Amino acid sequence: xxxxxxxxxxxxxxxxxxxxxxxxxxxxxxxxxxxxxxxxxxxxxxxxxxxxxxxxxxxxxxxxxxxxxxxxxxxxxxxxxxxxxxxxxxxxxxxxxxxxxxxxxxxxxxxxxxxxxxxxxxxxxxxxxxxxxxxxxxxxxxxxxxxxxxxxxxxxxxxxxxxxxxxxxxxxxxxxxxxxxxxxxxxxxxxxxxxxxxxxxxxxxxxxxxxxxxxxxxxxxxxxxxxxxxxxxxxxxxxxxxxxxxxxxxxxxxxxxxxxxxxxxxxxxxxxxxxxxxxxxxxxxxxxxxxxxxxxxxxxxxxxxxxxxxxxxxxxxxxxxxxxxxxxxxxxxxxxxxxxxxxxxxxxxxxxxxxxxxxxxxxxxxxxxxxxxxxxxxxxxxxxxxxxxxxxxxxxxxxxxxxxxxxxxxxxxxxxxxxxxxxxxxxx
Amino acid sequence: xxxxxxxxxxxxxxxxxxxxxxxxxxxxxxxxxxxxxxxxxxxxxxxxxxxxxxxxxxxxxxxxxxxxxxxxxxxxxxxxxxxxxxxxxxxxxxxxxxxxxxxxxxxxxxxxxxxxxxxxxxxxxxxxxxxxxxxxxxxxxxxxxxxxxxxxxxxxxxxxxxxxxxxxxxxxxxxxxxxxxxxxxxxxxxxxxxxxxxxxxxxxxxxxxxxxxxxxxxxxxxxxxxxxxxxxxxxxxxxxxxxxxxxxxxxxxxxxxxxxxxxxxxxxxxxxxxxxxxxxxxxxxxxxxxxxxxxxxxxxxxxxxxxxxxxxxxxxxxxxxxxxxxxxxxxxxxxxxxxxxxxxxxxxxxxxxxxxxxxxxxxxxxxxxxxxxxxxxxxxxxxxxxxxxxxxxxxxxxxxxxxxxxxxxxxxxxxxxxxxxxxxxxxx
Numbered sequence: 001x002x003x004x005x006x007x008x009x010x011x012x013x014x015x016x017x018x019x020x021x022x023x024x025x026x027x028x029x030x031x032x033x034x035x036x037x038x039x040x041x042x043x044x045x046x047x048x049x050x051x052x053x054x055x056x057x058x059x060x061x062x063x064x065x066x067x068x069x070x071x072x073x074x075x076x077x078x079x080x081x082x083x084x085x086x087x088x089x090x091x092x093x094x095x096x097x098x099x100x101x102x103x104x105x106x107x108x109x110x111x112x113x114x115x116x117x118x119x120x121x122x123x124x125x126x127x128x129x130x131x132x133x134x135x136x137x138x139x140x141x142x143x144x145x146x147x148x149x150x151x152x153x154x155x156x157x158x159x160x161x162x163x164x165x166x167x168x169x170x171x172x173x174x175x176x177x178x179x180x181x182x183x184x185x186x187x188x189x190x191x192x193x194x195x196x197x198x199x200x201x202x203x204x205x206x207x208x209x210x211x212x213x214x215x216x217x218x219x220x221x222x223x224x225x226x227x228x229x230x231x232x233x234x235x236x237x238x239x240x241x242x243x244x245x246x247x248x249x250x251x252x253x254x255x256x257x258x259x260x261x262x263x264x265x266x267x268x269x270x271x272x273x274x275x276x277x278x279x280x281x282x283x284x285x286x287x288x289x290x291x292x293x294x295x296x297x298x299x300x301x302x303x304x305x306x307x308x309x310x311x312x313x314x315x316x317x318x319x320x321x322x323x324x325x326x327x328x329x330x331x332x333x334x335x336x337x338x339x340x341x342x343x344x345x346x347x348x349x350x351x352x353x354x355x356x357x358x359x360x361x362x363x364x365x366x367x368x369x370x371x372x373x374x375x376x377x378x379x380x381x382x383x384x385x386x387x388x389x390x391x392x393x394x395x396x397x398x399x400x401x402x403x404x405x406x407x408x409x410x411x412x413x414x415x416x417x418x419x420x421x422x423x424x425x426x427x428x
Numbered sequence: 429x430x431x432x433x434x435x436x437x438x439x440x441x442x443x444x445x446x447x448x449x450x451x452x453x454x455x456x457x458x459x460x461x462x463x464x465x466x467x468x469x470x471x472x473x474x475x476x477x478x479x480x481x482x483x484x485x486x487x488x489x490x491x492x493x494x495x496x497x498x499x500x501x502x503x504x505x506x507x508x509x510x511x512x513x514x515x516x517x518x519x520x521x522x523x524x525x526x527x528x529x530x531x532x533x534x535x536x537x538x539x540x541x542x543x544x545x546x547x548x549x550x551x552x553x554x555x556x557x558x559x560x561x562x563x564x565x566x567x568x569x570x571x572x573x574x575x576x577x578x579x580x581x582x583x584x585x586x587x588x589x590x591x592x593x594x595x596x597x598x599x600x601x602x603x604x605x606x607x608x609x610x611x612x613x614x615x616x617x618x619x620x621x622x623x624x625x626x627x628x629x630x631x632x633x634x635x636x637x638x639x640x641x642x643x644x645x646x647x648x649x650x651x652x653x654x655x656x657x658x659x660x661x662x663x664x665x666x667x668x669x670x671x672x673x674x675x676x677x678x679x680x681x682x683x684x685x686x687x688x689x690x691x692x693x694x695x696x697x698x699x700x701x702x703x704x705x706x707x708x709x710x711x712x713x714x715x716x717x718x719x720x721x722x723x724x725x726x727x728x729x730x731x732x733x734x735x736x737x738x739x740x741x742x743x744x745x746x747x748x749x750x751x752x753x754x755x756x757x758x759x760x761x762x763x764x765x766x767x768x769x770x771x772x773x774x775x776x777x778x779x780x781x782x783x784x785x786x787x788x789x790x791x792x793x794x795x796x797x798x799x800x801x802x803x804x805x806x807x808x809x810x811x812x813x814x815x816x817x818x819x820x821x822x823x824x825x826x827x828x829x830x831x832x833x834x835x836x837x838x839x840x841x842x843x844x845x846x847x848x849x850x851x852x853x854x855x856x
Binding site for chain 2: 194
């Protein structure tokens with residue numbers, strides 16, 4: 001990963017991104033002004049947003065949040081966005097349901113309170129709307145006019161929708177041989193949808209090349225040159241969970257791992273709430289969930305390693321299939337530091353967990369949700385997750401997007417349209 | 429339609445359904461106690477809920493609603509549900525986004541403010557969650573233990589999900605030869621999903637037979653013997669639209685027509701808000717939208733008829749494809765009385781409208797949403813809908829459920845993973 005010196009069309013000293021004060025290297029702490037860069041010029045470490053929250057009074061902040069809109073912009077004082085963000089055209093995700101999952105709790109033997117944070121209620125039905133909404137505001141602040149990304153699914157739709165609403169051009173790059181359903185979901189928003197002759201790695205390499213070229217001027221790649229802003233969107237999951245629990249930390253939280261960014265930002269969000277006095281300062285445990293067919297972080301965790309060895313993904317949980325997760329080492333650190341763990345389940349267990357969640361709570365999850373629910377079950381069976389503690393499980397996507405995973409589900413009976421046939425089938 | 433005398437396991441005089449005081453015939457006004465019946469024993473007319481709202485103080489009611497949960501139960505004081513409904517396990521739909529659609533307004537030439545009420549944000553991604561949530565509470569009040577329906581799509585999923593959450597058995601009847609995708613969406617919640625060897629009419633006839641048989645005791649069919657309660661769920665669309673506009677009536681509202689029930693209940697909801705003093709008493713216009721391939725109400729409206737001649741549906745807007753709409757005459761009355769109209773668009777216009785909405789607002793609508801947006805455009809072009817007035821257009825479902833309608837949408841370019849190929853494609 002090379003240091004980036006991408007030109008911006010706006011002077012970063014005039015950029016208004018609310019409480020965001022600078023970019024700070026997670027490795028060496030080197031600070032640079034806010035801009036469309038993602039890697040430290042000193043050590044090539046990842047840049048993240050540094051904030052100035054010093055002016056906030058806890059009670060005033062709590063009231064301001066509670067009086068805010070029913071979307072992520074209620075947390076605008078804690079995000080890299082201008083104060084008037086809610087008035088700008090954006091996709092406005094978040095404030096999704098935190099479902100008290102009493103039926104699932106009974107099946108899993110959880111007695112301390114079990115909740116599902118259901119992000120399928122977002123505008124394009126995945127948590128990606130949260131991060132894209134942030135990247136869009138950064139793109140606006142930096143004067144970009146095209147919103148772009150490399151994607152194999154959920155992200156393409158989220159970028160297309162957000163760009164459409166905000167009046168940006170969008171140009172999304174995907175492998176040319178994606179399934180037709182996914183292409184339609186991404187193409188319907190009317191932006192440029194470009195198939196790249198190659199695999200996802202080729203798509204990513206091309207995007208990096210384009211960012212460094214004059215042809216890429218004015219382009220905001222949500223998950224590349226806007227990544228520090230984009231990643232902050234995941235903090236809102238932590239904020240919402242705590243506010244929806246009545247400004248309380250959960251004892252345990254089970255988070256899916258793709259790049260690992262979501263898990264690290266949820267931890268960052270929880271830490272911020274503690275420092276701001278919005279929740280009590282007490283321990284919580286973060287658990288990471290992977291699919292066995294793409295489990296580099298889980299394998300490293302179990303082996304006691306600090307580094308993550310890349311894998312070639314082969315799982316039905318395609319939205320989590322990142323074989324070389326950039327934030328893997330940070331995830332290992334957080335899981336160990338908080339007393340959590342990282343675990344994985346196989347594809348059959350993923351499908352069983354999707355059905356379990358649907359049958360008990362009426363929530364139809366994407367395969368990623370099958371991973372978190374399946375891992376929760378496994379962690380309880382193994383005595384790792386304490387069923388007497390309050391536990392939150394994330395569902396980050398919608399079952400309608402991964403119908404193939406449960407394609408074997410079907411009619412329980414077929415009868416003729418009369419009562420005799422009904423009785424013969426044992427349905428009375 | 430025969431008068432119903434279905435046995436209930438609960439004495440209707442002890443039923444607590446909040447402000448609901450009786451069932452009242454829409455034709456002859458005959459009143460009967462609350463129970464699982466849907467047709468007047470005097471004239472076979474449709475029964476609907478009568479309320480006692482006399483105890484409400486306007487300002488107290490407004491505050492109580494505003495302090496309520498972010499779902500339809502904020503309106504519990506105006507619905508046939510007990511006061512503690514929010515504490516019972518249900519699917520908790522509603523409080524979906526009212527999107528200010530400035531880009532679409534520009535394209536359509538609307539200057540008075542254009543909004544899309546986007547019900548794709550409901551738990552199973554259609555407005556059906558609103559009506560099923562009501563029916564579930566009625567089923568609970570009447571001591572039913574099985575939730576059932578006849579369905580060809582959205583309703584099956586909504587019933588399966590709600591029953592799962594509430595711990596009801598569910599048994600849903602569908603034509604045996606439905607598309608596999610729709611079967612999966614309905615089956616995943618784990619209830620009985622019974623294929624009937626026959627068409628949708630055969631399914632409905634069988635359900636009516638089952639209700640009259642001892643085998644159907646304890647069964648609540650959401651859209652048959654629970655229909656008066658079920659139908660009230662559509663009122664919440666009217667409540668939410670007005671509250672989200674700042675307790676103001678819209679000038680014009682465009683509603684899709686299937687059975688016509690939704691449109692009539694939206695009118696009922698608006699009338700209630702006026703009578704309760706929650707909004708100003710001033711005129712509003714309701715417009716009905718149909719697909720040309722199933723346009724019995726539109727045809728009757730244009731011909732000046734009071735009765736609706738049944739059609740054999742043939743349209744891609746399958747969720748609206750009811751050829752003999754029960755509430756057709758009431759829709760005609762409301763459209764004429766309020767100064768609205770009923771219009772239809774063909775399948776090509778439906779697809780164009782789906783793409784228009786996605787391209788301008790980032791909202792991917794079901795075909796039913798294509799019908800309302802398409803009809804809005806046509807009504808403006810014909811000078812029937814006034815672009816200088818505040819207009820709300822309903823999107824009642826999600827594009828992910830009708831992907832086939834936009835299957836022609838795809839890649840805008842295919843390139844090799846290099847900048848030369850990118851430039852050759854004219855993308856720079």
